[in-house]
Amino acid sequence: MTKILAVDDSASMRQMVSFTLKGAGYEVVEAADGKLALEQAKKQQFDLVLSDVNMPVMDGITLVKELRALSNYKFTPILMLTTESAGDKKMEGKQAGATGWLVKPFNPDQLLATIKKVL
Amino acid sequence: MSIDLSQFHQVFFEESLEGLDVMESALLNLDTENCDSETINEIFRAAHSIKGGSGTFGFSTVAEFTHVIETLLDQIRAGDRRIEPAHVELFLKSVDCIRQMIKSLEAGDAVEMSDANDLKSKFQAILDGKELAAAAPVPASTAPTAPASVSDTDAGSSGGAKTWHIYFKPDGDVLKTGNEPSRMFRELEDMGVATVVVDTADLPGIGVIDPETCYLKWNITLVADVEKAQIEEVFEWVIDEAELRIEEVAQVAVTENPEQNGAKPSSVKQSKVEPSDIVQTTVQSPVAEVSVSPAPSQAISAPAAKEPAAQAAPAAKKAEKNKTEVSSIRVGIDKVDSLINMVGELVITQSMLGELSRDFDISKLPKLLEGLEQLSQNTRELQESVMRIRMLPISFTFSRFPRLVHDLSKTMGKKIELKLLGEQTELDKTVMEKIGDPMVHLVRNSLDHGIEMPEDRIKAGKSDTGLITLNAYHQGGNIVIQIIDDGKGLDKEKILRKAVEKGLVGESDKLSDEQICDLIFKPGFSTADQVTDISGRGVGMDVVRRNIQELNGSVEVESFTGKGSTFTIRLPLTLAILDGQLVSAGEHTYILPLISIIESIQTNMDMVHRVAGGCDVLRLRSEYVPIIRLYDIFNIKPESYNLEESLLVVVEGDNMKVALVVDDLLAQQQVVIKSLEENYKRVEGVSGATILGDGTVALILDISGLIKLAGVRKDEYKKVKQGGDEAA
Known part of the structure; x- marks a missing residue:
């Protein structure tokens, strides 16, 4: 089964993403910040990482850099969950190695449509 | 696929209110002279999360309002703007405003927008300020809208299939970002008929090839009923680094000025033409080459699409208003661990007793008694652990007071320092929720009636800054909360006079100091010369006492003239x-x-x-x-x-x-x-x-x-x- 790592410091967003993806038949692991996400990613191989940008402890951009430095996440799709006002964040994310982004606010259908783009 | 987003609302409300508390305390700690970037970040993150969540869950009013705040915070964070004390006040007001909005949404009431609009225009005025007018990324009036809705709106206006020629040469490092060109072509295929022709001209010899680099480029013909924006969206994530040209070859649909585009009516049959032909057609076509803007904000406009849905939301909420409120509690993992531990021991004891009962004779009686003793100890410990789950540190309640004191002392022109002691003292969540309001009343009371004006304090030989102390500690099975001020103390003569006037005590009654102080908790009692809007409407202390008694608690006051008063609340640790x-x-x-x-x-x-x-x-x-x-x-x-x-x-x-x-x-x-x-x-x-x-x-x-x-x-x-x- 396709495994997705969902990273967001907001519990409601995490729940929404996780619920939507599980409903669509994906296996989902949640993490509340970049550091926890990295720990999870080292424990098991994910097919896709969805990460918020603004998070305490370790932000999304740093997470992408750290993941790309791992040999088994070199080509794994990593999508950033950003808001439209953070245009420069998208570029920063891209430079760090993110595959793409999904603009908040998004609804479950948009989330699934975007995920299908990379899986 | 339709998912009922309302199931996440409660979590969203709770985390937003927590986020607002974080914002508030960070704002109060903020030193505008010497601004700490981590504090600003903290405030920004909280605002950002609330905005993201409210947008996602359809609370567009909150999202719009938070957006303006976030924009200003972002500028401050980026160092484009200095934070001023006026900003802090405005942010604090906004925190109140958002809190109010969230609470209305939670209760299913209509959101009162007048304050929000007022504040919004103030923020807008700051944002529009001369030095940074152009820096504001998106106008505040624009509702945050996902790019997907752009294509939705566009799709509505198109008619019939179009033929597009796409030239795509991705950056060599495209694969290293997890992007895969074949997936993009698959998406194009979902739109209509796509003919993809790979160009391997740049491919180096096998000896020098880097397997992680992409050397390929593609020519694609797409016949589909789509707009250019939709095609761009497919390449959205790689558009900035890639060479991408999207050109409309010809149009089938009847447009108003077909000649303008040089469209040929026959072009529908071109869907199967050879790529070389297409290239030729393109060359001949007068259609201007499309330049792709690197600005990421380009994809975001079209505010209209989401509006009707958002407006319909409050009505739907109203209907749900009567559904029971389910509140949740956050529990430290250590408490859950200890619970599991306890249950583990219980299981061991149970199996031991089970073993004992298998072939029981009287010689095993001491063993049985020992087992039962262990069982009762396990049960007691388990009960304590379960109770502890409902316990939260009182700092949850205390945390609202710095703001209250800050605001009130400003209004009254008094200088007041607030000291919090015993913030980690734990008590039951339900008790905590209910003790907040009585405490607010008592603190307001101390501020208003207890602490004197700075000049009076100096005259009385005290420091001009008054001190209010909130103290909490455990005593027996109770929690004791004290509100201590170093103000002028209760005026016992005045209280007694008033009580006689109101017929609460007889003129000849001899009352101890304690009894006199206790009179302030009688219904209809107020000694304030002037009724202020802070306190002193005479409907206070009796309500405070009643509320505390409803929690099976008690409240007393002790006061020394000229030295201050101490209100002591005693509450059971739990209502269970x-x-x-x-x-x-x-x-x-x-x-x-x-x-x-x-x-x-x-x-x-x-x-x-x-x-x-x-x-x-x-x-x-x-x-x-x-x-x-x-x-x-x-x-x-x-x-x-x-x-x-x-x-x-x-x-x-x-x-x-x-x-x-x-x-x-x-x-x-x-x-x-x-x-x-x-x-x-x-x-x-x-x-x-x-x-x-x-x-x-x-x-x-x-x-x-x-x-x-x-x-x-x-x-x-x-x-x-x-x-x-x-x-x-």
Whole structure:
């Protein structure tokens, strides 16, 4: 089964993403910040990482850099969950190695449509 | 696929309110002179999360409002703008405003927008300020909208299939970002008929090829009923680094000016033409080459698409208003661990006892007793652990006071320092929620009536800054919360004068200082010369005391003229367990909250008087106390109808004393409260039930309910009292 790592410091967003993806038949692991996400990613191989940008402890951009430095996440799709006002964040994310982004606010259908783009 | 987003609303509300608390305390700690970037980040993150969540869950009003705040915060964070004290005040007001919005949404009420709009225009004015007019990324009026809706709107206006030629040469590093060109082509195929032709011209020799680099480029012909924006969206993530040209070859649909585009009516058949032909067509076509803007914000416009849905939302919420509120609690993992540990031990004890029972003979009795002892210890520990889950540090309540004191001292022109002690003291979540308002009242009261103006303080030989201390600590099975000020103290003479005026005490009554101070908790009592909007409407202290009593707690005041006052609140640690006094009436056992009992006495008929209206009163020293016969109220048969053979338990509830007639006092014990409402229905005079050690059910009595049931009205009680005074 396709495994997705969902990273967001907001519990409601995490729940929404996780619920939507599980409903669509994906296996989902949640993490509340970049550091926890990295720990999870080292424990098991994910097919896709969805990460918020603004998070305490370790932000999304740093997470992408750290993941790309791992040999088994070199080509794994990593999508950033950003808001439209953070245009420069998208570029920063891209430079760090993110595959793409999904603009908040998004609804479950948009989330699934975007995920299908990379899986 | 449709998912009901409302199931996540409660979590969103809770985390937003928490986020607002974080924002608030960070704002209050913020030193505008020496701005700490981590604090700004913290504030920004909280605002950002609220905005993201509210947008996602369809609360567009909150999202729009937060967006403006976030924009300003972002500029401050990026160092484009200095934070000023005025900003902080504005942010604090916004925190209140958002909190109000969230609470309205939570309650399913319409969101009051006038404050928000007011603040929004103030923020907009700052954002539009000369130095940074162009820096504001998106106008505030634009609702945050996902790019997907751009294509939705566009799709509506298109008609018929179009033929597109796409030239795509990705960056060599495209694969290293996890992007895969073949997936993009798959997406194009989903739109219509796509012919993808790869160009391998740039591919180096096998010896020097880097397997992680992409050397390929593609020519694609797409026949589909799509707009250019939709095609761009497919390449959205790689657009900035790639070479991408999207050109419309010809149009099938009837456009108003077909000649303008040089469209050929026959082009529908071109869907199967060779790529070389297409290239030729493209060359001949007068269609201008499309330049792709690197600005990421380009994809975001079209605010209209989402609006109707967002407006419909409040109406839908209204309908749900009556659904029961489910609140959740965050529990530290250590508490859950200890619980699991406890259960583990319980299982071990259980299996040990099970083993013992298999072939039991009397020689194993000591072992059995040991096991049972262990079981009871496990149970006790388990109960404590479970109780601890509901416990939260009182800092949750304390945290709202720095802001309150900050705002109020500003309004009143007083200098006040707030000191918080014992913030980690834990108490039950329900108790915590209910103690907040009474505490706010007491703190306001100390600020308004207790602490003097700076000049008066200096005259009195004190520092010009007043000190209010909030202190919390555990004492026995209670939590004690103190509100201490170093102000002028209660004016006892004035209180006494007022009480006499209002007829609360007789002129000749000799009252101790303690009793005088206690008068401020009487209904309708206020000594404020001027009613301010801070406190002093005369509907305060009695309500405070009643609310605290409802929690089975008590409040007292101690005051020294010129030195200040100390309000002490005592509360049980939890509402789930009660210190009870078991009493018997006939064959039944009832439980009285221990805290409500003043004394128990045996009486003789000399002390009992009958007054008009049929109510018996007990003369208790200088007071007359109405007598309530439990057997009358519950319609049971007592051991004796003779008052001299019964016991009178004097209890206090609803600010008055009554004497309950019972047969006997039994044990005192902690009882676990079971709700009658949940298991049966609400019964007047009974606040709950519990199961006693022998398995029988005992009702827990509610004193104020009993007073109502017995028909002792306060005015009657007063009459009784006055009658008593005359008699005395």
